[in-house]
């Protein structure tokens with residue numbers, strides 16, 4: 174039978190609590206749909222850093238490279254600065270494995286509530302596709318006249334044809350698979366007058382290859398406003414590294430799903446492993462109590478299975494989550510219940 | 526008696542309809558509070574561009590420089606690209622007159638509704654202070670290898686100590702005048718690793734001068750989410766040119782006030798005139814029908830009077846707007862009424 178090799182990295186804080194539940198549900202799906210998961214466990218985290226001075230071993234990326242996918246919990250802990258924890262683990266994985274797509278569903282789930290008034294599941298159901306390797310997150314920049322009144326700092330945004338075209342292609346291909354077949358581009362070409370007009374140019378060019386897809390574009394300022402005022406307008410939204418980052422937090426926030434939303438860092442060509450992680454962080458305030466919600470992790474597992482070609486298994490997990498939320502399965506505190514992390518994981522594994 | 530010289534630029538579309546109502550209310554305030562307004566009218570717009578090939582005459586900025594403040598309607602019209610309309614009128618005014626603060630109140634007004642569920646006027650009442658001259662809106666950048674697969678485009682973000690410190694100072698001074706005395710900084714230093722850590726550094730430095738002010742900071746992605754989930758957390762929010770732009774559209778959107786919100790482009794030292802304009806644009810779809818809402822323009826007039834030192838008059842206008850909205854004065858369609866633009870302007874002039 175089919176075997177998928179998964180690198181498991183629980184990371185910090187509640188990542189250690191959600192990942193086991195994610196694995197529980199993945200295991201149930203594997204048994205039901207007849208495939209095998211070969212798990213390699215890595216205990217890399219801010220604790221590892223405290224002990225070894227590194228977030229992962231020197232050959233960490235080589236170890237991960239042997240897997241088909243990476244299943245990540247959360248990275249980051251108070252006292253360890255971002256440039257160590259994130260730039261020592263999360264960012265190198267995204268970059269070395271050319272995970273140039275960050276994909277996040279923004280979906281109001283039945284049985285949960287959006288912070289927006291009068292919105293139901295039909296109104297909020299779209300994807301944010303974010304460029305994940307270049308753009309505003311560049312490594313080119315510097316400081317002049319340090320410590321003087323003339324001091325200034327610059328940072329280049331870098332948009333390559335290679336980088337822009339491939340994320341747009343992904344967004345259009347994704348829209349092809351959806352009933353509404355629409356792509357919205359996030360721009361700011363009225364203010365940021367070199368890179369953003371180029372982004373618009375490539376978007377218009379790519380749209381020509383997809384005559385069946387409806388397109389529109391908004392400047393990022395009013396687009397954020399529209400996420401709040403008209404979330405029902407959107408189907409697939411494509412943005413640069415920074416704009417995609419903003420929209421893929423705002424989208425789950427308007428959907429009320431920031432605590433349960435999944436995300437995928439994808440290398441679509443499967444030359445390298447892709448990485449799947451919940452949107453939430455390591456949550457130091459509730460870590461160690463086993464009261465956190467594992468649904469973001471479990472939903473990330475469904476995205477992983479879809480990427481690995483196990484579409485039926487992925488659908489089964491997603492349906493289990495939807496039914497669970499709609500029909501009042503055990504809930505953790507963030508959703509107004511009393512259940513523990515494991516109660517939710519077990520219920521979902523059973524449902525699958 | 527005191528005289529203020531105002532350059533009046535209605536601009537395009539509904540700007541031509543809202544500015545007269547703004548002036549009507551300003552005139553009422555001048556009579557009641559005993560000052561004079563000397564108005565210079567400028568009909569610069571996209572029509573001017575069609576006739577003369579320029580949005581404003583060559584010495585346009587010199588003409589405006591004689592005024593104490595600029596009262597602007599809206600700029601932009603279909604068929605005239607942004608790099609002509611905005612970069613030929615709005616942006617040169619902001620830059621030449623060193624209007625380095627863009628200030629926007631985000632306030633849920635009594636009698637209006639937020640798109641957020643269960644939020645009342647007490648929950649949403651903060652200011653966004655945006656840097657308005659540098660940062661991500663730079664004129665440094667370019668394209669290499671055009672038309673080839675190797676093509677790429679870059680744009681520098683430029684943060685100077687001069688530019689960063691003065692906007693932060695303004696934000697802290699503003700917070701001093703407010704009951705909650707809190708400043709939130711918008712950053713992204715975990716991803717944008719040259720300019721944003723510098724921003725954080727200067728913020729921490731400035732905070733030392735204001736021991737009575739509470740501070741916090743959030744990365745822009747989660748900050749946008751918090752605007753939706755916890756708008757009650759905020760008092761004064763300070764951001765770069767781009768982050769401030771995003772937050773000052775998202776803020777009015779969550780307050781439900783995008784149609785009525787004002788904005789100020791301020792040169793705090795009053796070396797140059799400041800400019801006051803509603804947040805909304807020229808609204809080609811409803812222009813010419815006199816059904817648009819003039820409250821954004823009138824509220825902008827109140828901000829102008831405050832800047833000119835007419836605090837009592839400014840307060841009187843703001844109170845008139847609040848009472849009008851709370852007590853069911855005539856409403857335009859966007860607020861569910863049937864009234865025309867002039868009905869609202871007259872009612873507010875009378876109330877003042």
Ligand SMILES: CC(C)[C@H](C(=O)O)[C@@H](O)C(=O)O
Pocket residue numbers: 363364394611770
């Ligand atoms: C028109 C555009 C350049 C402008 C900006 O981003 O500065 C607008 O969005 C604004 O906020 O006034």
Ligand SMILES: CC(C)[C@H](C(=O)O)[C@@H](O)C(=O)O
Pocket residue numbers: 259418715716746
């Ligand atoms: C941690 C940070 C660098 C990261 C990003 O902005 O890419 C995070 O916000 C995310 O979206 O995964």
